[in-house]
Amino acid sequence: MSSSFLAIFLAMAMALSSCAAARFDEQFEASWALDHIIHDGELVKLKLDNFSGAGFASKNKYLYGKATAEMKLVEGDSAGTVTAFYMSSEGPKHNEFDFEFLGNTSGEPYLVQTNIYIDGVGNREQRMDLWFDPTADFHSYSILWNQRQVVFLVDETPVRVYENREKEGVAFPGDQPMGVYSSLWNADDWATQGGRVKTDWSHAPFVTTYGDLRVDGCRVGGEAAAALESEVRRCSASESGEEGRYWWKDPVMQELSVHQSHQLMWVRAKHLVYDYCADSSRFPTKPAECGR
Template identity: 65%
Template sequence: MSKGYVIVLILAALAMAGCVSSSRFDELFQPSWAMDHFTYEGEVLRMKLDNYSGAGFSSKRKYMFGKVTVHIKLVEGDSAGTVTAFYMASEGPNHNEFDFEFLGNTTGEPYLVQTNVYVNGVGNREQRLNLWFDPTKDFHSYSLLWNQRQVVFLVDETPVRVHSNLEHKGIPFPKDQAMGVYSSIWNADDWATQGGRVKTDWSHAPFTASYTGFEIDGCECPDTVAAADNLKRCSSGAEKRYWWDEPTVSELNLHQSHQLIWVRANHMVYDYCSDTARFPSAPIECQHHRH
């Protein structure tokens, strides 16, 4: 078999798997505001917050289903009042969104990770956890896996949250809107640290979050294609088989289920499903979610 033919076969296999990204920021993403708050050092992107502005970036394309990953080293030292976010979102008032929000801390206190899921413009599904490592000392991977059966939030490939498709129970699931990939750093001292009691200390600015290892493996959705057609095009059929539609990815495996149980038992500090003050009657999906 010729070398050229082997290359053609490999490229064809990658195309069948979806969009397999490189790890270069500028091939996948672009700054969306405050470009003077970005610095580049080799493969590492740094984004800063000061008392003039935060900063943010967005993917150049939108996707439906797949997995997105970025490696982040969070703001060191006293980061109280700051929020660093990594998320996927569609557009419009009835948008869908999957959020990682890293809530700054006072020196010596643990970072809190808040996750949230919006479906058809409705959020208020917050969970918060402490991490089992110091996320300011080194890069760690944060991923969102999305298919027609579930949304999985992963930290260093450990699942920390699952949002399952419960359409058979009459609960809407986000699967009909293409989503962009975003990150930002901004001042949120009205709520981010201890409910807003601890404010941002600007004498410690600039606050810098560092990024590397950008990966997007998903189905690209051109803006010119209708949502229904994107759903059909990005789902497995007779012509294509996408990895995210394989049965092995439709739910957590046994090891992942045990990991999630461990995270919830040892690191979760808030779950909206248990907040009877906010929700005297548990939200309907909480009555059905196993996790």
């Protein structure tokens, strides 16, 4: 390879990497361990070693919308590691929607844990395995949130739905703007077989790779109470004609289609391995949202 061609090639590679970084930097920023966040062409990678994990956060907060991450999870022996993709508000009474991908020993399936916090209270865990190898290729993981439901989706297949049943006295996460976050960290005190299998640092660094990150939501600006109240009203309004702008409020987004309902039934029948609603040892009295 000639020196001039090599110079052009390196310049192009640097330009592509800069474009990827620019796209990422438009919506997200490092929340910790900047040196463990890697821009590799059009990809973004989080790295975990025995010094640190890493994480990033959206620059803005949103009230309703959809957040999606295309990810390829840690390959090989990933026991003890957790990759999280989630939305969360702030404070002790925060709301939160979690995807947590629990690593495992080589050959064992990843478990995906979802959880929902409302007014600071979680304990709504569900765990499932997947119908594909999440380390072999990129797959999309999304959280759809509107005033009627919260839907967790894997490759656009619904895997969990939390409906708004406030009229029945069941809490629903509304009116708290949320940021979008992702992180990779060591959780070998609980993540793999209840903490019995520890992280093998000889396999480090562990890497989760992101092919795309998208947030399409009602962006909330202004931290002052009056401004925030006005923004919440704007994002919660449902004036005629607004659905085109805030598509997640469209009537077809307010509940699952028949096809999506069948997909959800299939996921629960074939892949659900734990549901807090069925755990009578933890909840002798079934939680209110599990009543039907």
